[in-house]
Amino acid sequence: MTGDSIWPNGELRLDLPVFLARFGLEARGGPVPLLGGEDNINARVAADRGDVVVREYVRSAPAKVAAELDLVAHLASVGFPTPAPFTADNGELFALVAGKPIAVFPFVSGEVPPAMTxxxxxxxxxxxxxxxxxxxxxxxxxxxxxxxxxxxxxxxxxxxxxxxxxxxxxxxxxxxxxxxxxxxxxxxxxxxxxxxxxxxxxxxxxxxxxxxxxxxxxxxxxxxxxxxxxxxxxxxxxxxxxxxxxxxxxxxxxxxxxxxxxxxxxxxxxxxxxxxxxxxxxxxxxxxxxxxxxxxxxxxxxxxxxxxxxxxxxx
Structure with a gap:
């Protein structure tokens, strides 16, 4: 996930130490915005277990997000190269904040390729x-x-x-x-x-x-x-x-x-x-x-x- 100085859909408005504690993580720094998709806000955050990506789903309903994250977790568990979401203290793969689903993923190093070769x-x-x-x-x-x-x-x-x-x-x-x-x-x-x-x-x-x-x-x-x-x-x-x-x-x-x-x-x-x-x-x-x-x-x-x-x- 590569960094960018522009928030795609606004800014994360979270008490990060409190929020990340719900996922068993200790925040070690503030959010660094990442260039995300049209329907979410992404930020990289330093944590005690390595850098993580906090992802707020701006438009997707909780049920759809739950389905997406369950499938992503399954893919990661069978060796597919995608980061598996962390589990929150309620047993879900996301937490609701002001009605918005927010998930946490391990940060993955790499660059976006410049062309589809x-x-x-x-x-x-x-x-x-x-x-x-x-x-x-x-x-x-x-x-x-x-x-x-x-x-x-x-x-x-x-x-x-x-x-x-x-x-x-x-x-x-x-x-x-x-x-x-x-x-x-x-x-x-x-x-x-x-x-x-x-x-x-x-x-x-x-x-x-x-x-x-x-x-x-x-x-x-x-x-x-x-x-x-x-x-x-x-x-x-x-x-x-x-x-x-x-x-x-x-x-x-x-x-x-x-x-x-x-x-x-x-x-x-x-x-x-x-x-x-x-x-x-x-x-x-x-x-x-x-x-x-x-x-x-x-x-x-x-x-x-x-x-x-x-x-x-x-x-």
């Missing part, structure tokens, strides 16, 4: 497969399920008044019409918990090896092949032309299949899953975020541009 993609693919294999029988009703087709259907009836919105809605309509049967088949593929946010900024590396996978805040349940699609989607969006590099895609898929071979159906449906992931990401941003960010055109949405760029390559 083919080698990093191979490791990331293998790590996704390790997660999917380790949670193959995981059953937890608290893990949310995303209605992706529902998101796209909402897009069709949205009143978003951005330039290019009519073309975006029409393309979404065509996508749903063209792929009705295959989308049903995709929904029937092997499913389980998805990280759903495995981009390079949620990886730490030391040398040329991944030392930690972070930020399971987007945990949800769905077809496993969608997790690979999301990994590839992020890699594409980082490119100047938004196109997925062949070498990254090949490496990620090879790494995944070294651990969990995909069925023929999953392989054939991966391009569809990639397009679906891009359109759902675009719909979420265009419908719920763009109007409040002062944007004027749908082409300011990176995932929409990525969908178009990669669709055009295949077409």
């Amino acid at each position: 083919p080698d990093l993609a191979r490791q990331a693919g293998a790590l996704l497969a390790q997660m999917h294999t380790a949670t193959a029988d995981w059953a937890d009703d608290r893990v949310p399920v995303i209605d992706r087709l529902g998101v796209l259907e909402t897009a069709l009836t949205s009143d978003v008044d951005l330039e290019g919105a009519d073309a975006w809605r029409e393309e979404t309509r065509r996508f749903l019409g063209r792929h009705t049967d295959d989308l049903t088949l995709l929904a029937a593929q092997p499913a389980g918990p998805l990280h759903h946010d495995l981009h390079r900024q949620n990886l730490l590396v030391a040398g040329d090896r991944v030392t930690a996978v972070l930020d399971f805040d987007e945990l949800n349940r769905g077809p496993l092949v969608l997790d690979i699609a999301r990994l590839l989607l992020y890699a594409a969006e980082e490119q100047p032309d938004r196109r997925l590099p062949d070498a990254v895609a090949v490496s990620a898929l090879a790494g995944y299949q070294e651990v969990r071979p995909l069925s023929l159906a999953e392989l054939e449906l991966l391009p569809l899953a990639f397009d679906l992931a891009g359109l759902v990401e675009a719909a979420g941003f265009i419908v719920w975020a763009a109007p409040y960010l002062g944007l004027r055109h749908v082409d300011e949405c990176h995932s929409w541009l990525g969908y178009l760029a990669n669709r055009d390559v295949r077409d």
Whole structure:
């Protein structure tokens, strides 16, 4: 976890000695802000058992956080490279402060990789497969399920008044019409918990090896092949032309299949899953975020541009 001088969503407002004592820890210093995700506040704190990361969940409900932390603890217990949360004095993996869940993790050294290279993609693919294999029988009703087709259907009836919105809605309509049967088949593929946010900024590396996978805040349940699609989607969006590099895609898929071979159906449906992931990401941003960010055109949405760029390559 790397440091940054900006608090993403505000500042931790805790009596750290009292709070950390609930986790059997003695504070040895004040909080140092860490660059976190959009939905949490993270700070590094020196403690008697080594540095820790205090993470406040800004938007997630306690039940969802509990599901996330239970899964993360399980993954860490079977050797998956992610820090296991400390247990609080109430037996839970977080404590509530002013209604907000706050968890504590051991600090993990490493740097965020500067680019998604083919080698990093191979490791990331293998790590996704390790997660999917380790949670193959995981059953937890608290893990949310995303209605992706529902998101796209909402897009069709949205009143978003951005330039290019009519073309975006029409393309979404065509996508749903063209792929009705295959989308049903995709929904029937092997499913389980998805990280759903495995981009390079949620990886730490030391040398040329991944030392930690972070930020399971987007945990949800769905077809496993969608997790690979999301990994590839992020890699594409980082490119100047938004196109997925062949070498990254090949490496990620090879790494995944070294651990969990995909069925023929999953392989054939991966391009569809990639397009679906891009359109759902675009719909979420265009419908719920763009109007409040002062944007004027749908082409300011990176995932929409990525969908178009990669669709055009295949077409």
